[in-house]
Every structure is written in C-alpha cells, then in structure tokens.
Amino acid sequence: MSMDLKDPKTLAKAVEALTTSGVAELDEKELKKVKKICKSTPESIPFLYDVVMVQLKKKHSEIRLSTFQLIIEIFQRSHAFREKIVNNLQEILELSMDISGQLPLPKAARERLKKLSLETMKDWVQKFGEGYKKLSLAYNYLKQVKKVDFNDMEARSALERQVEEEKSKKMNNIWKERVKRITGEMRDAQGDIQDCCTQLKSCFELLLPTLKNFDYAGDIDLEADQSEDFANSRVHGLAQSSRQAIQVEVGASSGQKLIPTDENEAIIENLRDQHTILDHKLLPMAKAWCVTLAKAGDICDSDSLKKAIDVKQILEEMDSKAKDLGVDLKGKNQDNSDSDTDDDDFVEVEPKPDFEASVLYEPQDLIQVATRDPQPSTSGTQKTQSTWTLLQEDQADDPTTAAATLTKLKAHIRPSNLPKIDPSLRKDVPVLPYDVDLYNWGEEIKPQKVIIDNEKLRFWGGSGRDDDEMVIPGSDAAMRERSIAFTGSFEPVQWSCRAPLATGRLCPRKDRVKCPLHGKIIPRDNMGNPSNLADKLALEKIAQDKMAANPDWQDPQLLQDIKASTGKDLRIVRKGDKKKQKRKFPGLTDIGAIENNTRARLEKKIFNRSSMKRVASTVNRIEANKFQDKFGDQFNYVFSK
The missing domain is CATH 1.20.5 (Single alpha-helices involved in coiled-coils or other helix-helix interfaces)
Known part of the structure; x- marks a missing residue:
C-alpha cells in the first residue's frame, strides 16, 4: 500500500510518532518520512508548523524535547519554516527555555531541553543572524534583559545563578570571618602556649635531669685515661688484645612510674596544673584551628595553617612527654577538692539535749512538748531550778504568749474518736481545680442580674433603674454546678483473634471487636476452631459463598498457565472489576506516577x-x-x- 504524501493525516501521524517516542534521539525512519513529505509538498509547511506547535505546548518535557529536535532539523532546510519560527520566536523560547515559568516534568528531559535551546539559539544567531534581524534582537534581549548566560552549559536561569552567587559569596564571607577569628585567637593565645610549654619543659628537666643539665670544670682527656688504665692492666697481668665497651642506659623505664616524694611534690603538682591547661584548653583549641583552616581552602593563607600545625605538633609532643613520665596527672583529691573546701566552711555543733529532730504533726503532741516539765540537769553539780513552764495560768489572756496560742489550738483539735481516712482510698478521690462552685460552697446563691439601658440601644449602660434589670438565665446553677467531660478509663484487650493462618499458627492480633484480616472476633479453642455452633455455621456459609463466587477453575495460577499456552484469557469479568487501561504512549515517562508521591x-x-x-x-x-x-x-x- 503506497503512502499518500499529500494527506495531512500522514504528516500528523509521523510527527506524533516522532515526538511521543520518549527516546533521546529522533527515529531516523520517521524523520526521513517527514523530510520527504516537506520536500515533495512545500504546501504542507504551514500545517507542519501548526502540528509542531501543538506538540510543543504539551505539558511533558520529553514531548517538548523531541519536538524541539524536529524544529532544529526542519529549520536548517526550509526558509518558509524559518519565517514561521522567527515570527513566533518569543512563544517558542518561553516553551523551551524556562524564561517565564517552570518547565514540566520529567526533570532529566527538562534540563536537557533548556541546555539544547541555549545551544540552538546561539547557533541560529551565528548562522542566520544577518538574514533574520529578529534573531539578533532576541539574542541581545535574552542576554542583556533576562541575563541569560549562553556560555553556561548547565542551562541555569538568571535567578538560579544569582542565588548560587549569593550563596557562594555568603559562604566566603563566613569563612573569612572564621579565619580572621582564628588568627586573632592564635595571636592572643601565643603567650599562654609559650608559658605552658616553658613550665612543662622545666618540670621535665627537674624530674628527669640529663647530662646536659650538669656543668664540668674542665675537659677530660679520655684517650690519656684509657692508655694509663691499659698500662696498669698490663702490669697486673690483666691486659687483653681486644677492648670491651659497656653501654649503660640511664633513664626511667617505660613501665616504671616516677615516685612522688616530699622533694618533688611541688614540681609534680605544677606539672598536673599545666597538663590540665594543655589537655583541656590548648590542645583542643589547636586541633580546631587546624581543622577550620584546612576547610577554608584558598581563603586561608599557607603561613597561618603552617603555624597552627606547628603549634599542634609542639603541644602533642608535650602531652606525650607528660604521659610517659608515669605520673598520675589527674591527682587523687582533684575531684573532691571543691567539696572539701565547702565542708571547711561549716562548724560542727554538738547536739543539744531535749532536741526533737522530727516534726510533730499532731496538735496533742505539740501541747505535750510545750507543757511538759524540764528534765533535771545531768551535770555533776546539782543546782536548784524553778518549776517554770510554757503554760502559765496568769498568761492565758495575753495573746502574745504561748499559753494563749495553745489555748486557741485546743479549740480546733479534731476529736480523737472520729474515724481516720485510709490513705489508700485517697487515690480514687478526684482532685478538682479551684473554681466558682467551690468558692460559693454552702452559701445561698441568688440569680445574677444585669442592668440594660434601652436608650443606648445595643450598648450596656448603668442607669440603675429597677425596671431595666434582667435576670441571667441559669446564673445560679452555674455558681453551684460544674460540667466535667467524662472520658472513661482504658481497658486493655485481653483476647486475641486466634483465627488459623496459612503458616499453621493462630492470628495474634488483639482487637476489641473486629479483626481487619479475619472479620468479627469470636471465641475459639486452642486449635483455632469456633467454640460456638452458631459461629461455626456462619463461617461455613461464608466459605461456601466464596467458593461459589470463585470456582476452582478460576484459580489465578491456572488461568495464567492457560493464557500462556493458548493465548486466551478465561478470567470471568465481574461487575465492578477495573480493567488496567493501556497507556496511549508507553514510551513516555508517566508524569502522574512521579507526581503521585507520598x-x-x-x-x-x-x-x-x-x-x-x-x-x-x-x-x-x-x-x-x-x-x-x-x-x-x-x-x-x-x-x-
């Protein structure tokens, strides 16, 4: 069957097949068909332009990308098509270059379309800019007004580039401030570091002196001494033909600790103090300097980084030497020094006789303590004392005395014959916040009234006339009652579904009424069978209905095997079953699936x-x-x- 090149439907089908394939490159067979139609029938160019614009307006970046590739191919070969494109250049650039709005999904095709449109616009201006003035004007407009960078191969918009530039500038300023702060800290801490290192070196030299720490009165001629010793040895018959060298290492062994004594106690204490400063302050600060300056990159000069590294190495060397001494650098009483200092401020007081350390809650006990006679003195010399007590009969009328206070206290004492409340019962008693009903408890409550001034319309007034008073409905009940929402108490579920599973186990779900997998929860035995006869019959009926609705020959695996061998689908289509709709263009990315996210x-x-x-x-x-x-x-x- 020959293809009718003059039929517009043939050209439309070819363009649709090209632009909806979803592949990165155009199909050569369909592209040749479009070129052949345009070459044989020049009258089809306007129709081709209309079809291309329809496809370019589709909200799918893969369709727009393939359509723009087709535009590039026809633009190179047809003058009539170029005029159509140049006349409507603004709309085409907006649909492909992301000038006025965001391009549709998918993201990969969108980025490629933006990059391709930039490259194509630049290429068109170089080739056809002289013949089509509108191309040059559009190029200058995009470059100067829209701030489009045609040299940016990432195809970023002006807004995206501006955001990235501001972000980069902001980060540079932040790192400059950090480098400046660290440089100042290094300058300020230089004196502390030198002081700490000097004191640590002095402690090392005092605790473990070396030969360099001792001065000799004069040089010793070792060769002369050796020759003299050798001559004396020959006289005594001890001369040997070969010499022996004995090497003695002086120094603390790695496993031996430096023993603190009264002489070096002050030195070790100073060593601990300086090592604490080194370990808790200087060394972590130097490590932080090195990390920050290394992350700063080109913003930091090499001298500052080198200086920070040197300081860290020196401090690490001092820390290693201090630990090699084998001295307890933390100290035994370092943690308890503050508590000991605080305890020194207190003075021990001897306990006084007749002092009650516990609080007396019962008023009767308080009265007994206040009215009891004082105990006689236990000292060796007995002295006569008066029998004075807190309660004097003649002072009961004086309100400033203890007797008057205790007399008032007796009047409010709860009688001892009243039953005491069990503390365990108080847990169930509800506790309510203080409110109006408790404030008016036991008092006579009258309905509240308000005064209305009818002359002032909807505004409340204070005319004070009796005929304008109005009783607020329910005001007396609101003063005596309180409405509290009762939510009840939670009762945990103490039974499980216990329906048989395919694995041979029982369903462990604990629902109150209905299991989402097996329906209404019913009593079952240890094997999962219903305990009641009515429940058993109901389950059998449900199983029969299910078997009638799904016969054995409607097994999904059996139907799949029959379809694979014979090519026929024997599945029964029931009312309400949804058929899986076939996509019209399966090669395109499904935007609905991308947008249908969580x-x-x-x-x-x-x-x-x-x-x-x-x-x-x-x-x-x-x-x-x-x-x-x-x-x-x-x-x-x-x-x-």
Missing part, C-alpha cells in the same frame, strides 16, 4: 475541603467546651451560645 497523597487527604471543615468543627467544639468551663458563669458568654 507528599501529594497526604496533601490531597489533609487539605481536602470536607476534611478541613471536619477538623475546623472539631477544634471549634473543643475550644467552646474549654471556654465554657472557664467563663461559662459570666453573663456575656450566656448569650453567645
């Missing part, structure tokens, strides 16, 4: 109109109950219900 599904449910209205009504009800509990007794809330 966030989109949650937004669809949360920001649904009915959901928002339901949540708003629930929140309003909760707020209304809260304000009713707090301000329900006030008259202005009575009329706002």
Whole structure:
C-alpha cells in the first residue's frame, strides 16, 4: 500500500510518532518520512508548523524535547519554516527555555531541553543572524534583559545563578570571618602556649635531669685515661688484645612510674596544673584551628595553617612527654577538692539535749512538748531550778504568749474518736481545680442580674433603674454546678483473634471487636476452631459463598498457565472489576506516577475541603467546651451560645 504524501493525516501521524517516542534521539525512519513529505509538498509547511506547535505546548518535557529536535532539523532546510519560527520566536523560547515559568516534568528531559535551546539559539544567531534581524534582537534581549548566560552549559536561569552567587559569596564571607577569628585567637593565645610549654619543659628537666643539665670544670682527656688504665692492666697481668665497651642506659623505664616524694611534690603538682591547661584548653583549641583552616581552602593563607600545625605538633609532643613520665596527672583529691573546701566552711555543733529532730504533726503532741516539765540537769553539780513552764495560768489572756496560742489550738483539735481516712482510698478521690462552685460552697446563691439601658440601644449602660434589670438565665446553677467531660478509663484487650493462618499458627492480633484480616472476633479453642455452633455455621456459609463466587477453575495460577499456552484469557469479568487501561504512549515517562508521591497523597487527604471543615468543627467544639468551663458563669458568654 503506497503512502499518500499529500494527506495531512500522514504528516500528523509521523510527527506524533516522532515526538511521543520518549527516546533521546529522533527515529531516523520517521524523520526521513517527514523530510520527504516537506520536500515533495512545500504546501504542507504551514500545517507542519501548526502540528509542531501543538506538540510543543504539551505539558511533558520529553514531548517538548523531541519536538524541539524536529524544529532544529526542519529549520536548517526550509526558509518558509524559518519565517514561521522567527515570527513566533518569543512563544517558542518561553516553551523551551524556562524564561517565564517552570518547565514540566520529567526533570532529566527538562534540563536537557533548556541546555539544547541555549545551544540552538546561539547557533541560529551565528548562522542566520544577518538574514533574520529578529534573531539578533532576541539574542541581545535574552542576554542583556533576562541575563541569560549562553556560555553556561548547565542551562541555569538568571535567578538560579544569582542565588548560587549569593550563596557562594555568603559562604566566603563566613569563612573569612572564621579565619580572621582564628588568627586573632592564635595571636592572643601565643603567650599562654609559650608559658605552658616553658613550665612543662622545666618540670621535665627537674624530674628527669640529663647530662646536659650538669656543668664540668674542665675537659677530660679520655684517650690519656684509657692508655694509663691499659698500662696498669698490663702490669697486673690483666691486659687483653681486644677492648670491651659497656653501654649503660640511664633513664626511667617505660613501665616504671616516677615516685612522688616530699622533694618533688611541688614540681609534680605544677606539672598536673599545666597538663590540665594543655589537655583541656590548648590542645583542643589547636586541633580546631587546624581543622577550620584546612576547610577554608584558598581563603586561608599557607603561613597561618603552617603555624597552627606547628603549634599542634609542639603541644602533642608535650602531652606525650607528660604521659610517659608515669605520673598520675589527674591527682587523687582533684575531684573532691571543691567539696572539701565547702565542708571547711561549716562548724560542727554538738547536739543539744531535749532536741526533737522530727516534726510533730499532731496538735496533742505539740501541747505535750510545750507543757511538759524540764528534765533535771545531768551535770555533776546539782543546782536548784524553778518549776517554770510554757503554760502559765496568769498568761492565758495575753495573746502574745504561748499559753494563749495553745489555748486557741485546743479549740480546733479534731476529736480523737472520729474515724481516720485510709490513705489508700485517697487515690480514687478526684482532685478538682479551684473554681466558682467551690468558692460559693454552702452559701445561698441568688440569680445574677444585669442592668440594660434601652436608650443606648445595643450598648450596656448603668442607669440603675429597677425596671431595666434582667435576670441571667441559669446564673445560679452555674455558681453551684460544674460540667466535667467524662472520658472513661482504658481497658486493655485481653483476647486475641486466634483465627488459623496459612503458616499453621493462630492470628495474634488483639482487637476489641473486629479483626481487619479475619472479620468479627469470636471465641475459639486452642486449635483455632469456633467454640460456638452458631459461629461455626456462619463461617461455613461464608466459605461456601466464596467458593461459589470463585470456582476452582478460576484459580489465578491456572488461568495464567492457560493464557500462556493458548493465548486466551478465561478470567470471568465481574461487575465492578477495573480493567488496567493501556497507556496511549508507553514510551513516555508517566508524569502522574512521579507526581503521585507520598507528599501529594497526604496533601490531597489533609487539605481536602470536607476534611478541613471536619477538623475546623472539631477544634471549634473543643475550644467552646474549654471556654465554657472557664467563663461559662459570666453573663456575656450566656448569650453567645
């Protein structure tokens, strides 16, 4: 069957096949067909332009990318097509260059389309800029007004480049401030570092002196001494033909600790103090300097980084030498020094006789303590004492005395014959916050009234006339009663579903009424069988209905094998079954699947109109109950219900 090149449908089908394939490059067979139609029938160029624009406006970046590739191919060969494109250049650039808005998904095709459009625009200006003035004007407009960088092969927009430049500038300023701060810290800490290192070196030299620390009166001629010793040895018959050298190492062994004594106690204490400064302050600070300056990169000069590294190495060397001494650098009493100092401020007081350390809660006991006679003195010399007590009969009328206070206390003592409340019962007694009903407890409450001034219309007034008073309905009840929402107490579920599973086990789900997998929870035995006959019959009926609806020959695995061998689908289509719709263009990326992410599904449910209205009504009800509990007794809330 010969192809009718003059038929517009043939050209439209070829363009649609080219632009909806979803591949990175155009199909050569379909592209040759389009070129052949355009070459044989020049009258089809306007129709081709219309079809291309329809495809370019589709909200799919893969379709736009393939369409723009087709535009590039026809633009190189047809003058009529070039005129059509140049006349509508602004719309084409907006649909391909992301000038006015965001290009559609997918993201990979979108980025490639932006990059290709920049390269193509630059190439068109170089080749056809002289013949088509509008191309040059569009190029200058994009470059000067829209700030499009045609040398940027990443195809970033002006806004994206501006954001990245500002971000880079901000980070550079931050790192400059950090380098400047560290440089100042190094300059300020230089004296402390030198002082600490000097004191540590002095402690090392005093604790472990070397030969360099001793001065000799004169040089010793070792060769003369050796020759003289050798001559004396020959006289005594001890001369030998070969000499022996004995090497003695002087120094503390690695496993031996330096023993603190009274002589070096002060030196070791100073060593501990300086090592604490080194380990807790100077060395961590030097390590932080090196890390920060190394991350700064080109912003930091090499001299500062080198100086920081040298300082860290010196401090690490001092720390290693201090630890090699084998001295306890933390000290035994270092942790308890503060507590010992605080304890020194207190003075021990001997316990006084007749002092009660516990608090007496019963008023009877307090009265007994206050009215008892003083005990006689236990000292060796007995002295006569008066029998004075706190309660004097003649002082009971004086309110400033203890006798008057205890007399008043007796009047409020709870009788001893009343039954005491069991403390365990107080746990079940509800505790309510203080409110108006407790304030008016046991008092006669009259209905509250308000005065209304009818002359001032809707404004409340204070005319004081009796005929304008109005009783607030329910005001007396609000003063005596309180409404409390009872939510009940949670009762844990003590039974499980126990329905038989395919693995041979029983369902362990603990639901109150209905299991989401096996339906209504019923009593079952240890094997999972229903305990009641009615439940057993109901389950058998459900199983029979299910078997009638799904015969054995409708097994999915069997139907799949039959379809693979014969090519026929014997599955029964029931009412309500949804068929999987075939996509019209399977080569394209499914944008719906990309947009149907977790966030989109949650937004669809949360920001649904009915959901928002339901949540708003629930929140309003909760707020209304809260304000009713707090301000329900006030008259202005009575009329706002």
